[in-house]
Amino acid sequence: MSTAxxxxxxxxxxxxxxxxxxVLAFFxxxxxxxxxxxxxxxxxxxxxxxxxxxxxxxxxxLFYATSFIFTGLSVAVAIHAxxxxxxSEGQAYLGGLGAALVALSLDRYVPWYVTMPFAVIxxxxxxxxxxxxxxxxQAKRGSHIVITTIMFNFITSSLMNYLLVRVLIVPGKMAxxxxxxxxxxxxxxxxxxxxMFGGKLGAAPLNFxxxxxxxxxxxxWMLIWRTKLGxxxxxxxxxPTAAGYAGIPYAKIVMIAMLISGGLAGMMALxxxxxxxxxxxxxxxxxxxxxxxxxxxxxxxxxxxxILAALLFGILYQGxxxxxxxxPSITRDMIVVIQGLVILFAGALxxxxxxAIVRLYQQISGK
Amino acid sequence: xxxxxxxxxxxAIELVGIDKKFxxxxxxxxxxxxxxxxSIHGVIGENGAGKSTLMSILYGFYHADQxxxxxxxxxxxxxxxxxxxxxxxxxxxQHFMLVENFTVLxxxxxxxxxxxxxxxxxxSARKELKRLEDDYGLEVDPDAVVxxxxxxxxxxxxxxxxxxxGAEILILDExxxxxxxxxxxxxxxxxxxxxxxGKTIILITHKLREIMAITDTVSVMRRGEMVATRKTSETxxxxxxxxxxxxxxxLHVEKGDANPGRVLLSVRNLTVRDARGVTMVDDVSxxxxxxxxxxxxxxxxxxxxxxxxxxxxxxxxxxxxxxxxGKPVAGIGPAGLRDLGLAHIPEDRHxxxxxxxxxxxxxxxxxxxxxPRYGRGAMLDLxxxxxxxxxxxxKYDIRPPNPRLKTANFxxxxxxxxxxxxxxxxxxxxxxxxxxxxxVDIGAIEFIHKRIxxxxxxxxxxxxxxVELDEIRSLSDRILVMFAGKVxxxxxxxxxxxxxxxxxxxxxx
Numbered sequence: 001m002s003t004a005x006x007x008x009x010x011x012x013x014x015x016x017x018x019x020x021x022x023v024l025a026f027f028x029x030x031x032x033x034x035x036x037x038x039x040x041x042x043x044x045x046x047x048x049x050x051x052x053x054x055x056x057x058x059x060x061x062l063f064y065a066t067s068f069i070f071t072g073l074s075v076a077v078a079i080h081a082x083x084x085x086x087x088s089e090g091q092a093y094l095g096g097l098g099a100a101l102v103a104l105s106l107d108r109y110v111p112w113y114v115t116m117p118f119a120v121i122x123x124x125x126x127x128x129x130x131x132x133x134x135x136x137x138q139a140k141r142g143s144h145i146v147i148t149t150i151m152f153n154f155i156t157s158s159l160m161n162y163l164l165v166r167v168l169i170v171p172g173k174m175a176x177x178x179x180x181x182x183x184x185x186x187x188x189x190x191x192x193x194x195x196m197f198g199g200k201l202g203a204a205p206l207n208f209x210x211x212x213x214x215x216x217x218x219x220x221w222m223l224i225w226r227t228k229l230g231x232x233x234x235x236x237x238x239x240p241t242a243a244g245y246a247g248i249p250y251a252k253i254v255m256i257a258m259l260i261s262g263g264l265a266g267m268m269a270l271x272x273x274x275x276x277x278x279x280x281x282x283x284x285x286x287x288x289x290x291x292x293x294x295x296x297x298x299x300x301x302x303x304x305x306x307i308l309a310a311l312l313f314g315i316l317y318q319g320x321x322x323x324x325x326x327x328p329s330i331t332r333d334m335i336v337v338i339q340g341l342v343i344l345f346a347g348a349l350x351x352x353x354x355x356a357i358v359r360l361y362q363q364i365s366g367k
Numbered sequence: 368x369x370x371x372x373x374x375x376x377x378x379a380i381e382l383v384g385i386d387k388k389f390x391x392x393x394x395x396x397x398x399x400x401x402x403x404x405x406s407i408h409g410v411i412g413e414n415g416a417g418k419s420t421l422m423s424i425l426y427g428f429y430h431a432d433q434x435x436x437x438x439x440x441x442x443x444x445x446x447x448x449x450x451x452x453x454x455x456x457x458x459x460x461q462h463f464m465l466v467e468n469f470t471v472l473x474x475x476x477x478x479x480x481x482x483x484x485x486x487x488x489x490x491s492a493r494k495e496l497k498r499l500e501d502d503y504g505l506e507v508d509p510d511a512v513v514x515x516x517x518x519x520x521x522x523x524x525x526x527x528x529x530x531x532x533g534a535e536i537l538i539l540d541e542x543x544x545x546x547x548x549x550x551x552x553x554x555x556x557x558x559x560x561x562x563x564x565g566k567t568i569i570l571i572t573h574k575l576r577e578i579m580a581i582t583d584t585v586s587v588m589r590r591g592e593m594v595a596t597r598k599t600s601e602t603x604x605x606x607x608x609x610x611x612x613x614x615x616x617x618l619h620v621e622k623g624d625a626n627p628g629r630v631l632l633s634v635r636n637l638t639v640r641d642a643r644g645v646t647m648v649d650d651v652s653x654x655x656x657x658x659x660x661x662x663x664x665x666x667x668x669x670x671x672x673x674x675x676x677x678x679x680x681x682x683x684x685x686x687x688x689x690x691x692x693g694k695p696v697a698g699i700g701p702a703g704l705r706d707l708g709l710a711h712i713p714e715d716r717h718x719x720x721x722x723x724x725x726x727x728x729x730x731x732x733x734x735x736x737x738x739p740r741y742g743r744g745a746m747l748d749l750x751x752x753x754x755x756x757x758x759x760x761x762k763y764d765i766r767p768p769n770p771r772l773k774t775a776n777f778x779x780x781x782x783x784x785x786x787x788x789x790x791x792x793x794x795x796x797x798x799x800x801x802x803x804x805x806x807v808d809i810g811a812i813e814f815i816h817k818r819i820x821x822x823x824x825x826x827x828x829x830x831x832x833x834v835e836l837d838e839i840r841s842l843s844d845r846i847l848v849m850f851a852g853k854v855x856x857x858x859x860x861x862x863x864x865x866x867x868x869x870x871x872x873x874x875x876x
Contacts, residue, residue, distance in 0.1 A: 227745050231729070231736050238724050244681050245711070245719040246734035247702030 008361060014305070018298070018346060020353055022312075025345035029338040036334075038327055050322025051315040055199020057322065059190075059206040063276065064288075065307075065314030066206070067092075069213040070268035071292025072310055073220050074127075074261045076301040078145075080224050081257035082237035087134060087149025088265035089289025090156035091127040095266025096273045097160065098126030100168070100178055100280035103273075107185030112208075115184055119274055120212065120267060127266015128259040130156055135258030139251035145258070153289075164282050177281040187275040207275030209267075216264060217303035223260070233257050265289060297347040309346075316342065377439065379404035379536055379567035380425075380456075385434035387420055394420040396591045398434070402536075402584075407558060407568045409578040409599070412588030413611055413780075413808030418571050421588070422538055426458045427451040438536070457529025461541040463521050467514035471507050471524050472496060475531050492531070499530050503560050518668075519550035526557065536567045543577060547666045548836065548868040555581045573809075575604045576837075587611055612809050622820045625844040628657035630693075631828035632678070632709075632797045637687035639673045647673040649852035650687070655797070655828040660819065662843030662860075663832045666871050670852035671832045672714055675801045678830070679711040680704045691797055705734060710790040714801030714832070720786040721774050728756035728770035731789050759788040764814070780811030787815055791822060798822055799830040804838060816842060836864060836871075 030040030051061045071088045078085035085091075102122040106115045134148035164176040187208040194201045224230040236243040236253050243250065272284045291313055298312070299305025320335030345352075378401045385398040394417045402408040412418045423429045425436065427445040435442050438454050445451050451458075465474050472489070475496055481488035496509050505523045513521060522542065529537055539558075543551040558568055558581060570582060578585050579599060586596045587610040595610050632655040639648035648670045655661045665671050676682035678689055680701040689696050691707050699707070713719040721730045732741050732752055741755070742748035756770040763784045765777070774782060783803070790798065803819065804812040819842060823829050833839050839846055846858045848870040856870050 226747055226749070228736055228742065228747055229745060231747060234725075235722055235733065239718060239722045241715075241718045242720070242722045242733065245679070245701060245713055246736070247680070247700055247705065249700075 008358065012357065012361065014300070017350075017353065017357065020357075021346045021350065022342070024353075025338075025342040028345070029341050032334070032337060032341075033330065036329055038329055043323060043327060043330065046326050047319035047323045048315070049319075050326070051319030054202075055194045055197075056202035056204045057318060058197075058199060059194055059201045059204025060318040060321075061311070061314040062190075062210055063204060063206045063271065063314075064317040065310040066210040066213045066271045066275075067268050067288040068291050068295045068310035068313050069217065069306060070271070071265055071289050072295030072299060072306040073213075073216055073292075073303065074263075074265035074268070074289075075292045075296035076299070076303075076306060077220060077224070077233075077264060078257055078261040079296060079301050080230070080237045081233040081253055082240065083138070083145050083254065083257060083261070085131065085149050085258065085261045085265075086146060086290070086293060087131060087152045088261070088268075088292045089285055089287070090149070090153035091130040091262040091265035092268040092285045092289050093153075093156045093160050094130040095123040095127035095263075096269035096280050096284055097163065098122035098124070098266060099269045099273050100181075103181045103185030104178060107182040110184050112184055112186055112188060116187065116208070116274075119185075119270060123266040123269050124263035125266070127264070127269075128262040130266070131258045131262025132255075135255050135262075138258070139254040157283075161282065164280065168280065175281075178279045181274065181278045185274060186278045187270065189275075205272075205276035207271065209271040209275045212267065212270065214307075216267065217307060220264070221303045229253075229256065265292070268292075294343040294347055297350075298343075312342070313339070377404050378402065378437075379406075379439060380569075381435075381437040381440075382421070382425070383435045383437065385421065385424060385431045385436070387424060387429060387431050393591050395424070395431070398588075398593045400586055400593060400596070402567055402569060404439075404567050405562055405565045406583040407562050407570060407581055409570045409572065409582035409585040410588065411572060411575065411578055411585065411607060411611060413573070413810065416588040416611070416808075417591040418588050419540070422458070422540065422569070422571060425451070426456060426538065452532050452534070455533055455535035456538065457526075457532060457534025457536070458538045459522065459525040459529060459540065459542060461544060463525055465513050465521060465524060468512060470510050470512055471516075471527075472509040474513055474524055475509075475528050477528075479532060495531060496527065499527055502564065503530070503557060505557055517550075518545045518666075519547070519553060522546070522550075522554065523557070526561075534566070536569065537561065538569045538571070540571045541573070542570070543572070543574065544834075545667055547872050548864070549872055551577075575607050578607065579604060589613055608809060620816045620820060620841045622842075623824070625659045625823065626826075627659040627844070628826060630654045631657050631691065632799075632830060633690040633693075634674075634678065635688045635690070637674070637677060637689065638685045639670070639677045639682060640685045641673065646685075647852050648677065648684075651849075651852075651854050652687075653847055653854065653857075655830050657796075657828050658823055658826045659844045660823050660829040660831055660842050662839035662846045663830070663849055664836060664839045664846055664867055664871060665832075665834070665849035667834045669849045669871075671834075671849055672801065673852075674849070675711070675714065675799055675830075675832055678799055679709070679713070701734065702737070705793075705795075708796035710793055710795035710798050712786055712790050712798070712800040712803060714805070716782055716786050721782060723773075723775040725774055726771050727760070727765075727774055727777070727785060728753045730774050730785055731756040731759055731770070733789065735789070735793065759785075759792060762792075763788040778808070779806040780808045783807045783815065784811060787818060791818055795827065797828045797830070799832075801832045802834065803831070804833075804835070836867060840864065840867070 033040045033043045051057050071092060074088045075085055099119045099122055102119040103115060106118060130152060134145055134152055137143035137148050138145040168178045169176055170179050189201060190206045190210060191201045232248045232253055235246060235248055268288060273280050295306055295309040295313055298309035316339050324330050324332055324335055380402045382398055382400040385395050387395040398421060410418050420429060424431045427447040427450055436445060443454055445454060466477065472493060476488060476492045493509060500506055505527055507520050507523050513524060542554060546554060562568055572578060582599045584596065585599050587594050587607060589611060635652050637648055637651045638646060641647050651674060663671050673682060677684045680699055684697060691709055696704060696707065717723060741752050753770050760768045760770060765781050765784045803815050819829060831842055843860045846860060846862055847854045848856050848867060850871060850873040858867065
């Protein structure tokens with residue numbers, strides 16, 4: 001009780017505590033690996049080499065991280081306004097439709113850099129549209145945003161299934177997907193970025209949307225901490241009564257925050273749809289929306305933290321895939337267990353070590 | 368600093384060399400305190416003086432870094448509140464710890480049910496409760512649902528709860544904050560009976576008059592130290608106030624005669640209902656003129672909060688009208704009202720007036736953040752905000768003078784100064800204020816009261832709501848009394864306490 005009020009220096013809060021949490025998560029993951037009869041250290045080595053050992057691995061890691069940055073930002077923007085948007089999954093899915101429609105209509109006529117801004121807007125608009133109804137229900141009717149956004153995940157999923165199977169499918173084909181976009185509808189790969197560090201991108205789908213994600217990180221930081229709108233969102237998020245006192249309009253801020261959140265989730269679709277597969281495929285989001293929740297939590301809802309957390313999950317995704325390939329006894333599901341442990345220790349148990357750290361800090365600093 | 372007790376009186380509780388630090392804050396410095404069995408002992412001190420920390424140590428919420436606690440002469444370790452209860456210490460918190468939709472009996476039994484099945488426990492608890500009520504004159508219906516009881520009775524339930532657990536030493540934390548003067552008198556009667564039956568009572572309060580009225584001995588804390596212990600009969604209010612603050616204090620606000628001008632704030636037939644449709648403000652009309660302070664007296668919960676919120680545009684009136692300088696302002700909302708020259712120091716600085724997680728400078732613009740002086744267009748100008756905050760910090764002596772400090776880490780008095788500075792520095796025409804000095808230390812009270820008088824003298828209209836009758840009486844030029852949502856009467860500023868007290872209880876008009 002007494003340690004909660006003690007302020008720790010930023011470097012402990014933002015560096016030491018997360019690293020200790022991560023070490024704990026890996027320690028318990030190691031126990032799991034050890035329990036099924038494999039060497040934890042070997043597993044960790046394979047995981048890290050798989051994710052970071054070669055240019056191609058790094059390319060995959062950053063590709064996954066790109067998606068998680070978008071969805072992490074989406075969750076974070078909503079959280080700053082006190083809204084728990086767990087519909088990023090569905091918003092990203094519908095965002096894919098926006099991006100695909102732009103790509104399908106423009107790819108024949110213009111180069112990618114003309115298509116791209118329209119695709120960004122299209123993806124954001126469709127993502128925002130998906131968030132708009134839950135936002136309106138929350139703002140005007142008080143329906144809980146958690147419930148409505150979950151339900152919209154199912155609604156978008158069904159809608160997209162219908163569209164892909166009945167409308168957007170290439171006639172005569174079996175696969176529920178659109179036609180492949182021409183070059184004018186594809187985002188270029190970032191070979192140059194990896195080769196700057198002497199690696200080769202190979203088959204990894206790291207693409208231009210990574211840079212868009214970084215720009216969005218900066219814009220979100222500006223929005224939250226440097227604009228009046230961000231100030232209003234934070235006030236509402238921390239203290240709705242203080243927001244009411246200050247004359248900050250609840251319904252308007254809820255709508256704006258959710259539209260921005262949905263828009264950011266929608267942009268996630270640029271990465272797999274226009275960057276990797278160059279077509280709209282069924283279930284392309286693949287859980288990235290939900291990972292975004294963990295990424296935002298771990299990253300303390302700050303863009304810099306979100307980038308770091310997204311990289312961590314990128315490493316787990318890519319390294320985990322390699323690991324289960326090299327160590328067949330560690331299956332896909334085992335990787336999910338390890339990811340779960342990371343979320344548990346870094347997110348849910350974030351403050352578990354805090355009292356001990358506070359006491360240690362007080363002893364060392366002699367206060 | 369302990370009092371020389373006559374040999375035949377045994378000490379109920381002794382604190383020896385209690386020391387407690389929170390990081391850099393030295394909350395309790397080598398505290399020694401002896402309280403005689405069968406006495407009422409007052410502990411006073413400004414906010415942040417360390418009273419609450421000391422009592423929390425006694426009740427097992429915190430652990431002292433050093434020092435010893437002795438109960439009836441025996442040293443004991445109080446690990447948690449269970450251990451405190453076992454040692455015979457009971458606590459009545461400022462905010463009641465009752466399950467509102469349980470009956471009195473159920474609340475008293477809670478945590479001491481006596482076995483897995485309730486039946487047997489209920490029967491014996493009922494008997495014991497009856498005995499306690501008879502012994503101490505604490506009459507409450509055991510089968511009444513707590514939320515339906517008046518506040519004074521709820522407090523009696525808290526006391527019964529402690530006694531039921533065998534408390535010999537009773538700690539009361541600011542017990543009269545929510546009571547009418549009559550209810551407070553009743554409480555004091557109960558406390559005297561308890562004392563006469565051999566219980567020991569520690570009363571924590573910042574109200575000097577209560578100390579004088581009820582305690583046998585009194586200790587004063589200042590900045591974590593126990594600076595003095597006195598027999599109440601041998602001290603004066605002035606001496607205690609000086610000991611608390613460490614310098615001479617003006618207990619009475621100096622103010623000249625009011626010079627009322629034209630009507631700046633006018634409320635006509637205002638009715639406000641809460642979310643459940645219950646009428647909280649009932650057909651209220653009054654005017655506040657330029658250059659006068661109108662005080663609204665009343666026991667908390669009689670519609671004052673809703674009235675303030677309606678005038679501030681936070682709460683929608685059900686019917687009636689509000690005019691600022693003759694303009695109807697219904698439905699304009701807080702932001703628009705600020706533009707019209709209305710400033711609002713809200714009752715609840717923790718939830719309304721401040722965002723505690725914000726840094727100080729962020730709070731110093733709350734409500735005025737759209738003003739171009741804090742940034743052009745959509746952007747915020749952090750440098751301008753901080754400079755503005757620094758000016759207010761200097762002018763209002765807000766401590767520590769650090770605009771980057773998290774607001775939650777300021778003391779209550781300094782938090783209130785942040786709000787007062789923000790609202791008054793906008794130079795509003797109409798200032799509405801709720802509980803300006805709740806939880807604020809004496810030094811800051813003096814300062815805030817002066818600012819309010821200055822506003823009046825500068826020709827502003829001031830509406831003041833407070834549950835502190837002393838505050839209302841010393842500041843107001845006219846006093847309206849609210850009871851059950853209605854204004855039941857108007858008196859001049861020099862009205863007697865008893866008259867107002869009766870009106871507040873709904874007895875006289």
